[in-house]
Amino acid sequence: MLSLKKYLTEGLIQFTILLSLMGVRVDLDSYLPSHLPPLHEIILGPTSAYTQTQFHSLRGTTDGYGVHPKSVDLDHFFTSRRLLSRMRALDRLQVPSTELDTWLVHREADSSVSSAQTGSSLSPEGPQDLPSSDSSLRDNRETEQGRGPDELGASAPSESSELNKEEIDPIDILWLQDIDLGAGREDFESRGHHKDNEDIWESLHDDPGRESLQSRVQVDGETGENVPQEGQTAMSLADCLSLLDDTFQFAGSSEFPAPESQSILDTEPGPVALDQTDGLLSPFLPDMASPLDLEEQWQDLMSIMDMQPMDTNSSADDPLYLSLDPPLQPNGTLDAPSLQGCAQNLSLFTPSLEAFPISESPLPQLSSHNSSDINSTFGFTNLTGLLFSSSLNSTSNETSSGSLQDPLGGILGDALFDEISLMDLALEEGFSQMQTSQLQEELDSDSGLSLDSHRSPASPSGSETSSSSCSSSSSSSFSEEGAVGYSSDSELVEADDVEEAGGYQPEYSKFCRMSSQDPSRFNRLPFLEHVGHNHTYNMVPEEPEEPESPLAGRGSRRQSTFIDRQAGRDEQRARAMKIPFSNEKIINLPVEEFNELLTKYQLSEAQLCLVRDIRRRGKNKMAAQNCRKRKLDTILNLEQEVKRLNRERSSQLREKGENLRSLQRMKQEVENLYQEVFSQLRDQEGRPYSAQHYALHYTSNGNVVLMPRNAEGQQQRRPERKDRRK
């Protein structure tokens, strides 16, 4: 019975995987036996991300920053923060986070990319932004899903949620492996993709005057070279390339002023031909006699793109032309149906495309970027350059290895992924530098962090006036905030924040406790007033000139010090010197009123000196309190800034990983299309072309040219050669 259950469970899981292949999401957890872990744990293994830790409750507030360091609840808060800081210290490690469920799946696909994301995207997010475990989990997932399409900038289908994509991801890997093993080919051939492709093609080329598959077949039939799939495949390749070029908008790149997509693919209707020419180069040029740097390669490519149509010049050594006419709009852009058709076409050759809504979600997002954004985001030249250089590398390897079945295979297999890895590294470093500089800038520029901003004379002077005005009527307002005279930005912010202000106010009252020695606060309390005025005999004499109280020293030292602290030494001195007005007035009166007060009474020199000292010390005491509070606020602001930057960093790392993955998928599709086209090309004798000696190249007018590899090196330097089309 148990084995039967197990069998059924495994079958359910496998069935779910199959359903996910078809884009159907099945929640199998509800069907699983209760003793089994959830399905995602069965598939992915148990993750700490799903372990609901109650560390959120360690913070009473949203993130704990509302708690002032001087809060009476500070022990509790710092305990929480210590735990959290430990978790943050695990930045590079696996930190429990609800985001893990997204990235652990990708780890299998490309560990190089996702590992960095996993480490970095976790630490600052997760616990800090989670007010409670339950709601945080839900919120995070919501934000994750809600943010996903936005970050992709895509009109992603609603059913292709983030989770769906992640579920399909490993399946896509299996698909790719099947393709590599040749299994996928027969598979989708057996599915009758020919017919589908033809349908798609016909739908895209409903006008008989345009290039149709049949016409291509006819032309190909003349030479006896091509089968109908070639045209479709070639069109798919062209569409895909146009998509890529459209997507990345290489034309706008100052570094690599690539031609616009329509310049590449804008082909007037004409007979499809596998012409022979000798003069064209291609970004796919695999064989490079001499290694050129990317700039030179691009110049060559540009010269090719700018070539005018060539005059026909048939020769035995000329490379073959394969004219491709992608369904372009009059303006040269691909309309939505074209995209759809391209996606479907692509999906026929690369079933993984069905798994990834690449034509819908990533591409529009990427196309929204301008070239500088792309460069800044990816930190590399462009896809064409990548393909170019990578194909070069792969070809150079091919000549030695002899395996030329996959001219672009090196792109994904070695060179491109290496470059992506390097790019990732460079991005990582650049990002860190950028973030460091950004942090520096913000620390320098942020007024909330600048001490100078707090040196605004407004608040102290305002406090001075307010307290002085209050002091004229009563002494009640001295120890109020206005008397302290410091109001920081963070204070205002936290006061505005309902969640965070709660912890701050008690602290502020505690902070105000620092002014408990102030006479006004002292006088506000009747019993303390009584102590302050009537128990001076407990005062321990501190200054020799002050007359000793006859009862001094009689009380316990502890009691005297307590009273001393409560009353204030200056207060005691003032009483000892029989100063006829309160210390509060001495300290807080404006200088004019203070001088007027001094002139009102006939004071001795010692009394005058004491009064001035009291005033100086009192003001300095408040200044010191303000200064310390300002320091604390600065520390708090810095801490919040660090937290914000950590969140920003993880978000950008996550976005970078998504972009890299979508780029890799696009490259994979291009490579698949290339292989598809190349493998179906036939020479006059009906034999397939050897990848060792021939390679497909891409021209500016949308043609794909089959060129001998040995001629490429020669023609690389002859970009002025004119295009020839039949």
Added chain:
DNA sequence: ATTTGGTGTCATAAG
């Protein structure tokens, strides 16, 4: 006995 944080005070610079 030592450490640590809070507080007051002084000295000094700057506005």
Added chain:
DNA sequence: GTCTTATGACACCAA
């Protein structure tokens, strides 16, 4: 020149 404010440094105290 005076007053006020800010701040580093130091000492004291209590936990």
